[in-house]
Amino acid sequence: MPFLEARNAPRAETDVHTGDAQLRRVLGLLFSMGREGVLPRKVFGRISSRFGTPVPAVLVVSAISLLALVLxxxxxxxxxxxxxxxxxxxxxxxxxxxxxxxxxxxxxxxxxxxxxxxxxxxxxxxxxxxxxxxxxxxxxxxxxxxxxxxxxxxxxxxxxxxxxxxxxx
Incomplete structure (x- = not known):
């Protein structure tokens, strides 16, 4: 698999970090909108006490991201x-x-x-x-x-x- 070759490792690591940064920005925006009542607070405005992250928002973004598998x-x-x-x-x-x-x-x-x-x-x-x-x-x-x-x-x-x-x- 070409993606797993050693010469592609730096690129793959960069892609993962870029995706992580984008996900953090999207989640931060969705959380802010949920906190302010622009989006439903129960889904987007809550932070998990266990993980310290907006878990419901993560699940929604993940579900939407799965569209990449069918489109x-x-x-x-x-x-x-x-x-x-x-x-x-x-x-x-x-x-x-x-x-x-x-x-x-x-x-x-x-x-x-x-x-x-x-x-x-x-x-x-x-x-x-x-x-x-x-x-x-x-x-x-x-x-x-x-x-x-x-x-x-x-x-x-x-x-x-x-x-x-x-x-x-």
Whole structure:
């Protein structure tokens, strides 16, 4: 097995350490979100007294990571792109809403800065979405819908503001 050859040992060790660092960052973020009530506290906001780690969050992340066994790398990479494109689209639309609609900025410079440029950014993200596979769009839409449903429950039908994440720690 080429992976087990001695010349690959430093690379394999680096890969393990990189994965460990990424896992720690994801778990730290999920724990913070659970502690603040952004995600369910019972799953993400608890630290095991025995291990000193967020065991339920570890199990959730591990279960999601097992998708790598049934999905090809191209689909997984495309799903990450789907999430990034959703975020970019939301930022562009939020700029338009915040500055032009809520902020009532109507000067020519404001229209260019807060209207035209974000509209171009949004159009480009929609164009990039067209390059994603049908499978990625279906899985991403299901995932996004689940998130929106969770947000609707958390905010009692969007009548309350969502909990915010305190980033002071």
């Amino acid at each position: 090809d790398l191209q689909t997984l990479a495309s799903m990450i792109s789907f999430g990034a494109l959703v975020a970019f689209s939301a930022v562009n639309l939020a700029v338009i809403k915040h500055y032009l609609i809520d902020g009532n900025r109507c000067g020519s410079g404001d229209l260019a800065r807060y209207g035209v440029l974000p509209t171009i950014g949004f159009a480009l993200t929609v164009w990039l979405w067209m390059s994603l596979s049908q499978r990625t769009l279906v899985i991403g839409t299901i995932w996004l819908s689940a998130g929106l449903l969770y947000l609707a429950v958390l905010t009692h039908g969007f009548r309350r503001p969502p909990p915010s994440l305190a980033l002071t720690h």
